[in-house]
Amino acid sequence: DTAVSQTPKYLVTQMGNDKSIKCEQNLGHDTMYWYKQDSKKFLKIMFSYNNKELIINETVPNRFSPKSPDKAHLNLHINSLELGDSAVYFCASSLSGTARYGYTFGSGTRLTVV
Amino acid sequence: DAKTTQPPSMDCAEGRAANLPCNHSTISGNEYVYWYRQIHSQGPQYIIHGLKNNETNEMASLIITEDRKSSTLILPHATLRDTAVYYCIVRDPSNTGKLIFGQGTTLQVKP
Numbered sequence: 001d002t003a004v005s006q007t008p009k010y011l012v013t014q015m016g017n018d019k020s021i022k023c024e025q026n027l028g029h030d031t032m033y034w035y036k037q038d039s040k041k042f043l044k045i046m047f048s049y050n051n052k053e054l055i056i057n058e059t060v061p062n063r064f065s066p067k068s069p070d071k072a073h074l075n076l077h078i079n080s081l082e083l084g085d086s087a088v089y090f091c092a093s094s095l096s097g098t099a100r101y102g103y104t105f106g107s108g109t110r111l112t113v114v
Numbered sequence: 115d116a117k118t119t120q121p122p123s124m125d126c127a128e129g130r131a132a133n134l135p136c137n138h139s140t141i142s143g144n145e146y147v148y149w150y151r152q153i154h155s156q157g158p159q160y161i162i163h164g165l166k167n168n169e170t171n172e173m174a175s176l177i178i179t180e181d182r183k184s185s186t187l188i189l190p191h192a193t194l195r196d197t198a199v200y201y202c203i204v205r206d207p208s209n210t211g212k213l214i215f216g217q218g219t220t221l222q223v224k225p
Contacts, residue, residue, distance in 0.1 A: 004157075006218075026133075033212070033213075035156060035215075037155075041199070041213070042217070043158070043201075043215040044215075045212045045213070045214070052217050056212055088155060090157050090158070092157075092158075092213075097144075097207070102148055102150070102152075102160040102163055103158075103160065103213055104160065105157030105159070106156045106157050106158060108155065108156070108157055
Protein backbone atom coordinates (compact mmCIF):
# COMPACT_ATOMS: atom_id res chain seq x y z
CA ASP A 1 0.00 0.00 0.00
CA THR A 2 3.02 2.26 -0.53
CA ALA A 3 1.87 5.69 -1.68
CA VAL A 4 4.94 6.83 -3.62
CA SER A 5 7.44 4.14 -4.50
CA GLN A 6 10.83 4.57 -6.11
CA THR A 7 13.12 1.97 -7.58
CA PRO A 8 15.89 1.23 -7.08
CA LYS A 9 16.57 2.32 -3.52
CA TYR A 10 20.33 2.26 -4.06
CA LEU A 11 22.26 2.66 -7.29
CA VAL A 12 26.03 2.48 -7.64
CA THR A 13 27.44 3.00 -11.10
CA GLN A 14 30.51 4.14 -12.95
CA MET A 15 31.07 7.49 -14.56
CA GLY A 16 29.82 7.67 -18.10
CA ASN A 17 27.05 5.12 -17.66
CA ASP A 18 23.36 5.75 -18.33
CA LYS A 19 20.83 4.89 -15.63
CA SER A 20 17.13 5.28 -14.89
CA ILE A 21 15.13 5.74 -11.71
CA LYS A 22 11.44 4.90 -11.64
CA CYS A 23 8.65 6.38 -9.57
CA GLU A 24 5.04 5.35 -9.16
CA GLN A 25 2.24 6.77 -7.04
CA ASN A 26 -1.11 5.20 -6.21
CA LEU A 27 -2.70 8.26 -4.61
CA GLY A 28 -4.60 9.48 -7.64
CA HIS A 29 -2.47 12.64 -7.72
CA ASP A 30 -2.08 14.53 -10.99
CA THR A 31 1.30 16.17 -10.39
CA MET A 32 4.66 14.51 -9.86
CA TYR A 33 8.10 15.88 -9.07
CA TRP A 34 11.77 15.00 -8.91
CA TYR A 35 13.91 16.54 -6.18
CA LYS A 36 17.64 16.20 -5.66
CA GLN A 37 19.29 16.27 -2.24
CA ASP A 38 23.03 16.68 -2.35
CA SER A 39 25.66 16.08 0.30
CA LYS A 40 24.90 19.46 1.89
CA LYS A 41 21.34 18.24 2.42
CA PHE A 42 19.67 20.94 0.33
CA LEU A 43 16.49 19.72 -1.35
CA LYS A 44 16.15 21.21 -4.82
CA ILE A 45 13.37 20.68 -7.29
CA MET A 46 14.42 19.43 -10.71
CA PHE A 47 11.26 18.71 -12.67
CA SER A 48 7.51 18.64 -12.33
CA TYR A 49 4.84 17.04 -14.48
CA ASN A 50 1.14 17.80 -14.33
CA ASN A 51 -1.11 15.36 -16.18
CA LYS A 52 1.90 14.09 -18.13
CA GLU A 53 2.95 17.59 -19.18
CA LEU A 54 6.27 19.09 -18.13
CA ILE A 55 5.54 22.25 -16.17
CA ILE A 56 8.72 22.85 -14.20
CA ASN A 57 12.18 22.36 -15.60
CA GLU A 58 14.80 23.92 -13.37
CA THR A 59 18.34 24.57 -14.51
CA VAL A 60 19.27 20.94 -14.85
CA PRO A 61 21.82 19.55 -17.33
CA ASN A 62 20.13 18.07 -20.36
CA ARG A 63 21.74 14.75 -19.47
CA PHE A 64 18.72 14.44 -17.18
CA SER A 65 15.53 13.55 -19.01
CA PRO A 66 12.27 12.94 -17.21
CA LYS A 67 9.46 10.94 -18.75
CA SER A 68 5.88 10.59 -17.60
CA PRO A 69 4.04 7.81 -19.45
CA ASP A 70 0.90 8.47 -17.40
CA LYS A 71 -0.22 10.43 -14.34
CA ALA A 72 0.88 7.71 -11.96
CA HIS A 73 4.45 7.35 -13.21
CA LEU A 74 7.44 9.64 -13.52
CA ASN A 75 10.81 8.26 -14.49
CA LEU A 76 14.20 9.95 -14.55
CA HIS A 77 16.84 8.94 -17.04
CA ILE A 78 20.39 10.18 -16.63
CA ASN A 79 22.94 9.96 -19.43
CA SER A 80 26.72 10.06 -19.11
CA LEU A 81 26.73 10.05 -15.34
CA GLU A 82 29.24 12.31 -13.57
CA LEU A 83 30.64 12.23 -10.05
CA GLY A 84 28.62 15.34 -9.19
CA ASP A 85 25.39 13.49 -9.90
CA SER A 86 25.89 11.52 -6.70
CA ALA A 87 22.97 12.44 -4.47
CA VAL A 88 19.65 11.21 -3.13
CA TYR A 89 16.82 11.67 -5.60
CA PHE A 90 13.29 11.97 -4.27
CA CYS A 91 10.09 11.57 -6.18
CA ALA A 92 6.96 13.31 -4.90
CA SER A 93 3.36 13.76 -5.93
CA SER A 94 0.51 16.15 -5.16
CA LEU A 95 -3.01 16.98 -6.19
CA SER A 96 -3.19 20.33 -7.91
CA GLY A 97 -5.74 22.92 -6.94
CA THR A 98 -6.15 21.81 -3.37
CA ALA A 99 -4.25 22.56 -0.18
CA ARG A 100 -5.55 19.51 1.58
CA TYR A 101 -2.85 16.93 1.28
CA GLY A 102 0.41 18.66 0.50
CA TYR A 103 3.11 16.64 -1.17
CA THR A 104 3.81 12.97 -0.59
CA PHE A 105 7.43 11.92 -1.02
CA GLY A 106 8.99 8.60 -1.84
CA SER A 107 11.77 7.14 0.28
CA GLY A 108 14.50 8.20 -2.13
CA THR A 109 17.07 6.67 -4.45
CA ARG A 110 20.67 7.01 -3.32
CA LEU A 111 22.81 7.34 -6.43
CA THR A 112 26.56 6.93 -6.10
CA VAL A 113 28.75 7.54 -9.13
CA VAL A 114 32.27 6.12 -8.88
CA ASP B 115 14.52 31.12 -3.12
CA ALA B 116 12.78 30.02 0.05
CA LYS B 117 10.44 32.66 1.45
CA THR B 118 10.87 31.52 5.04
CA THR B 119 13.46 31.96 7.76
CA GLN B 120 14.03 29.37 10.47
CA PRO B 121 16.67 28.93 13.18
CA PRO B 122 19.24 26.38 12.03
CA SER B 123 19.00 24.20 15.11
CA MET B 124 17.11 23.68 18.36
CA ASP B 125 17.21 21.26 21.27
CA CYS B 126 14.28 19.92 23.24
CA ALA B 127 14.02 17.61 26.22
CA GLU B 128 12.11 14.40 25.69
CA GLY B 129 8.51 14.72 26.86
CA ARG B 130 8.51 18.50 26.66
CA ALA B 131 6.85 20.62 24.02
CA ALA B 132 8.98 21.60 21.04
CA ASN B 133 8.15 25.01 19.60
CA LEU B 134 9.65 25.63 16.18
CA PRO B 135 9.38 29.20 14.87
CA CYS B 136 9.22 30.35 11.28
CA ASN B 137 9.21 33.82 9.74
CA HIS B 138 7.44 34.41 6.43
CA SER B 139 7.05 38.18 6.32
CA THR B 140 6.43 38.33 2.55
CA ILE B 141 3.65 35.74 2.50
CA SER B 142 0.84 36.62 0.11
CA GLY B 143 -2.88 36.20 0.65
CA ASN B 144 -3.25 32.93 -1.24
CA GLU B 145 -0.25 31.21 0.25
CA TYR B 146 -0.55 28.53 2.86
CA VAL B 147 2.06 27.65 5.46
CA TYR B 148 3.19 24.02 5.25
CA TRP B 149 5.41 22.11 7.61
CA TYR B 150 7.38 19.03 6.65
CA ARG B 151 10.07 17.06 8.39
CA GLN B 152 12.84 14.80 7.21
CA ILE B 153 14.11 12.09 9.48
CA HIS B 154 17.65 10.99 8.70
CA SER B 155 17.58 11.12 4.87
CA GLN B 156 14.16 9.54 4.56
CA GLY B 157 11.69 11.27 2.26
CA PRO B 158 10.23 14.48 3.67
CA GLN B 159 7.01 13.85 5.59
CA TYR B 160 4.02 16.18 5.60
CA ILE B 161 3.09 17.37 9.11
CA ILE B 162 0.47 20.10 8.92
CA HIS B 163 -0.59 23.19 7.00
CA GLY B 164 -2.73 26.26 7.50
CA LEU B 165 -3.86 29.50 5.94
CA LYS B 166 -4.72 31.84 8.80
CA ASN B 167 -6.44 29.85 11.52
CA ASN B 168 -4.58 27.74 14.01
CA GLU B 169 -4.60 24.06 13.13
CA THR B 170 -4.13 20.84 15.07
CA ASN B 171 -3.81 17.25 13.99
CA GLU B 172 -2.54 14.05 15.52
CA MET B 173 1.08 15.06 14.93
CA ALA B 174 1.29 18.73 15.82
CA SER B 175 -0.30 22.13 16.21
CA LEU B 176 0.29 25.13 13.99
CA ILE B 177 -0.06 28.63 15.36
CA ILE B 178 -0.15 31.42 12.76
CA THR B 179 0.06 35.03 13.88
CA GLU B 180 -2.79 37.35 13.01
CA ASP B 181 -0.69 39.26 10.45
CA ARG B 182 0.44 35.87 9.03
CA LYS B 183 4.05 36.96 9.00
CA SER B 184 5.18 34.18 11.29
CA SER B 185 4.10 30.82 12.61
CA THR B 186 5.08 28.23 15.20
CA LEU B 187 4.94 24.48 14.91
CA ILE B 188 4.29 22.80 18.24
CA LEU B 189 5.08 19.17 18.97
CA PRO B 190 3.29 18.81 22.30
CA HIS B 191 5.28 15.92 23.77
CA ALA B 192 8.50 15.45 21.86
CA THR B 193 10.01 11.99 21.66
CA LEU B 194 13.42 10.85 20.48
CA ARG B 195 11.79 9.82 17.20
CA ASP B 196 10.90 13.46 16.55
CA THR B 197 14.59 14.25 16.00
CA ALA B 198 14.62 15.51 12.42
CA VAL B 199 15.01 18.52 10.14
CA TYR B 200 11.80 20.56 10.11
CA TYR B 201 10.94 22.67 7.08
CA CYS B 202 8.52 25.58 7.00
CA ILE B 203 7.32 26.38 3.47
CA VAL B 204 4.83 28.84 2.02
CA ARG B 205 3.01 27.95 -1.14
CA ASP B 206 -0.10 28.80 -3.12
CA PRO B 207 -1.80 25.42 -3.68
CA SER B 208 -4.06 26.73 -6.42
CA ASN B 209 -1.26 26.53 -8.93
CA THR B 210 1.21 23.81 -9.75
CA GLY B 211 4.12 25.79 -8.43
CA LYS B 212 7.03 24.17 -6.75
CA LEU B 213 7.52 23.48 -3.08
CA ILE B 214 10.74 25.29 -2.22
CA PHE B 215 12.72 23.97 0.73
CA GLY B 216 14.97 26.21 2.78
CA GLN B 217 17.59 25.05 5.24
CA GLY B 218 15.06 24.06 7.88
CA THR B 219 15.56 23.63 11.62
CA THR B 220 17.40 20.61 12.93
CA LEU B 221 15.54 19.58 16.07
CA GLN B 222 17.47 17.39 18.47
CA VAL B 223 15.31 15.74 21.12
CA LYS B 224 17.43 14.73 24.09
CA PRO B 225 16.65 12.18 26.79
